[in-house]
Amino acid sequence: MSRAILHVDMDAFFASVEVRERPELRGRPVIVGGTPEGRGVVAAASYEARRFGVHSAMPTATALRLCPKAVVLPPRHGLYSQVSRRIHTVFERYTPQIEPLSLDEAFLDVTGSLRLFGSAAAIGRRIKGEILEELGLIASVGVAPNKFLAKLASDMNKPDGFFQFDPERIAETLDPLPVTRLWGVGPATARQLERLGIRTVGQLRHYSRRLIVRHLGRGGEHLWELAHGIDARPVVSEQETKSVSNETTFARDIHDPNSLRMWLSELSEQVAWRLRRQELAGRTITLKVRFQDFTTVTRSLSLPAVTDLTSEIRDTALRLYEERLDHPHPSVRLLGVGVSGFETPEARQQSLFHEVRARNSRVDTIVDQVRSRFGRDAVRRGGSRR
Template structure:
């Protein structure tokens, strides 16, 4: 059994702003784009959440919910620097660190001998170190498996932790609402409810075939999670799988031609990013993403070995049909990258065939 800790910083971007600017403390605060430029909330503090403000919400709508909301632009370089400081704290206790974003990470402390090897105590000390050295609070979940640790880290927020020990794991999982499992969004949860499935205990009573019939590959993942199984190890190094660029538009677009104009402005930036962060990596697909005025989005992709203006235009045209009269508020493009391991396997296979 592993000892997994999931650390999640509390309202991270907003917390950094309140730390650096004391005048923001105690007031509803959000970090995000301007409301008159179609901005979106990145993070908000707990005072703002009391009004219903949430991440990914349109800034204009957030201000309707909370007219006194302080809306400030993000300072990404500062957030990255503090995140690196927190990462260095993690490294004092384990080298098995899997960052999920700037403000959260998995840690495997199975082999850490500090504090008699107690994952609970290690999590407490890590949170204490973070507060002493950055002035920020973090919450933690402790469990033998990854997904439960992630769920647990959210149960005593802010500035708390929750421990699911090996002997309480199955009891915890059985009572867990399916909507709490990472990867189960609102649409999936609604479909599960229609099938009469609301908790992991419910899923434990149905065959795997029922889930795969309705949810494909994710049905198998859901089945495993509902039975308290998650064999995923900590991945301390992740290969970048794609490079992309997108833009939220100041006004909704309603014609394909207008979207194509935006697309043409994104391609040079994509090429620049590919050259900077994916030099030498092979491309295996191109992707176009559109977000509609109701905040739903769609993606279209196609196999390709290099960026192609013509293919991007074709993909966008296909995606635009799905708008069905809705305005377009965001246009994005990306290039999917071949993993180094896959590339090495392919090279080995080609060499074997040539011998």
């Protein structure tokens, strides 16, 4: 049976939440991340700032040279997490099949909800409208028969976008798009395809699977399927997941090790918060790195006991980066941190009996509560980069 998949992506989420909290900033370029003095990197930028060329992962100093009048605000992840939970409450009205990708985007499988709520497009518009009415935030929504097409659709008409793939016109919609819109096509792969005369999805689609695989290896088969609108991956809900991870794809490749360490700390905090929210703890920490040539590597380390502690996840991720990657390395396109190897609640409790770990667990709980109520900067961890 054909599936009905939504991809909901909040527009400039961190910046939009800040503007909602401070309406006097509406219409002004807003940067979240770094400091007004130009240290650190951009975590998010409003669309007003993006018009000047500002993008996430850019050094704040560069962003301020491009947009000197930008308002620079520190991130408040506790606030963003709180808003994200409310967004998920809207999703849950329509389906339990929700796969969060980060605080600001998720896949929803609404196939089983069509009889109750109408078409997938109707559900998507209702979700979009309820998020705006109840939270004052704008979401872009993509509707399609699979995850790849849904994510592509949500990006079609940003900001405030809504796009539905017509199952009868998938090829017609895909064909004019640049081949770089396919997952897995970075600069190196794009150059390989260009040598074959392939610049658009339509041109790729008209090559045989065998030829593409011969030139690109196993990844070529995946690209060939995407060019034909094929993606069999299911939506995996948090209850079904065997791992919890957060990753970010940078608008521009990052080479600076200090910026990458900062992002690893941010991603580790988000993963740890999601684990505690789901009452999960895992033994294996995984670092995922995708370089500028689209080579992807993963490095994992299993701990003696399961954990949901921010400090342990962060320190292990940083250790994997420092010790398990070659240095110097190429510029990084994507960075991710994940936790897997979950155990039963009973085993988890026994593993946390150690006095130091129990104290760290209590600290995490207090930090979660304070940040959720008062914002990220209401409390800071020892050794924090901010």
